[in-house]
Amino acid sequence: MPRFWLRTVEILASRDPRRRLRLIQWLIASFVYVGAATLLITGVGQGWMSTGALNLWLGFVAAVIVTSYVALRSGWTERLQDPSLTVWQLSMGVIAVNWGYLICGPMRTSALFPIMVIFAFGAFTLRWRQIAFVTVFAVSSLVAAVAARWMFPEWVPAQGEVAPERVDLNNILMLIIVLPALAVIAARLSALRQKLRDQREALAKALSDVERLATSDELTGIANRRSIKMLLERSVAMSSRQQMTFSIAILDIDYFKAINDELGHAAGDGVLRQFAALASGQLRTTDLVGRWGGEEFLLILPGGTRGMLHVIERIRTSIRGGCLESRSVTFSAGVAQHMPGETVDALLARADAALYDAKRDGRDRSSVAA
DSSP, X not given: OOHHHHHHHHHHHOSOHHHHHHHHHHHHXXXXXXXXXXXXXXXXXXXXXXXXXXXXXXXXHHHHHHHHHHHHHHTGGXXXXXXXXXXXXXXXXXXXXXXXXXXXXXXXXXXGXXXXXXXXXXXXXXXXXXXXXXXXXXXXXXXXXXXXXXXXXXGSOOOOOOOHHXXXXXXXXXXXXXXXXXXXXXXXXHHHHHHHHHHHHXXXXXXXXXXXXXXXXXXXXXXXXXXXXXXXXXXXXHHHTTSOOEEEEEEEETTHXXXXXXXXXXXXXXXXXXXXXXXXXXXXXTOEEEEEETTEEEEEEESOHHHHHHHHHHHHHHHHTTSOSSSOXXXXXXXXXXOTTOOHHHHHHHHHHHHHHHHHTTSSSEXXXX
16 A cells, blocks of 8 residues: 555554544444435435435534544543443434434335444443443434324425335345444454453463462472472361371482582483472372472372381382483482371471481481381
8 A cells, every 4th residue: 555545544543553443433333324325315316305304414414423533533532431432422323313214204114224233333332221221212212203203294394105116125225234334343243252262261271370380390390389288288187187197208309419510400400300200100199299399399198107108119219210310319208197186397397307317327218207
């Protein structure tokens, strides 16, 4: 498109995307106004439209179109609660439709067709109270127009008879004017529905990601300290009510600092990920492992320490040669069974003390708290 026409479009339609959208809606409404006016103008030559009545109607429609454009294009309406002037524009459209019904004589039924466009526009932004207002206004003003035709026939000059085929043709032409506008509105509503679906899907994914990040360790993918501590607190509450017995174990990778220093932090991260994966593979559905912090992991298993020690030995066997090809990886474990009435901190302190004993006794072993 030549630069001149681009500049012309920018002047007429504005660069602001929201203002441009409001002007597009105004343009669709103007198209319907102009199409209806064209049909009414042809009615003068066919004898079913009075020139004086048509001129008054055209003056009203022109004033509505120009006023709406100036208010929207200037940005004056953006200070209002309804910057699109939706209720005002729809009310003016209702007046134009019912005024057309009043003056169209035998063609008055087709004058009501644009009312469909009016209510389709309202579907975008109107709240139910505003829709109710426009509905009541449309019905009451139509009733007033019908009453005026009967009570004051002198307001509408006498109009001749029109052949049925002329009425049919006029109805078809009015539909040709109205339906494209409805199609554009329907396409916009469809696009809005698709946009809402996409936004809901994106929001659901974001919430899922947030939930996963809130409960999972970013490096290893297993439960993080916050989520496993919450489960530990629930387990302590159930054990204190004598509903279940459970044990915990704190697992600490031996000489992990040396792995980082000698092989680099990337290798250390790989050891943590592999350790978490191998340990998870040795657990039942009732067991849980989480990263407690650094190179420490916390196990929670139902039952006593004997079952816990069996699980720990399975993990020990799986990770010994499965974490690094260049060296064997071992860990020390401190095991403690919860005693009814014992707090979370007291239980963790006993398991931590047992872990200290295992490290003091040479590492690569498990120690059970007294």
